[in-house]
Amino acid sequence: MGRPRHWLFKSDPEEFSVEDLKAAPGRTACWDGVRNYQARNFLREEIGEGDRVLFYHSRRRPSIVGVARVVRAGYPDHTAMDPQNPHFDPRSTPENPLWYMVDIRLEAVFKEPLPLSLLRTIPELKTMALLRKGNRLSVQPVTPKEFEMILLLARNTPERTVER
């Protein structure tokens, strides 16, 4: 498959929000703490520099809140090797890292989040992995068409213009 590819990253905003990414140096942060093998495989093998990312807030007000760009492809997640870190995993070592992360840079925050409830009403998004029942994957692929539709929704409504 060609580049860029498209992804959706979930985050509990109480842990790490799109505003946290906006406030980070260079609007760039590493996407650490992923401890699921399927998501790990995407981070380690599939996601490349230049890929595009939808930033999703889970929980309180589930919604897509912005877009980001992958600026560094998969490399070992150092938080897994830090005993002080809540995501520490003693099975992961520098010689044989178990968990991976990528770096992303924020490109835009939507002025109004696109809530899950709205996304469910869009026929073109019916097939989105995010909308499938019981889906818990925190890093998931998005089709180019789905991605474009999300950006269209973010732009089209006047109060949903994209803030740079």
Place this chain on the structure above:
DNA sequence: GCCAACGTTGGC
């Protein structure tokens, strides 16, 4: 706060 869905663990 509830609970369904899911992933992981571990006894056998």
Place this chain on the structure above:
DNA sequence: GCCAACGTTGGC
């Protein structure tokens, strides 16, 4: 290798 028990995710 099966599967029950358990812990976690995450929408509602």
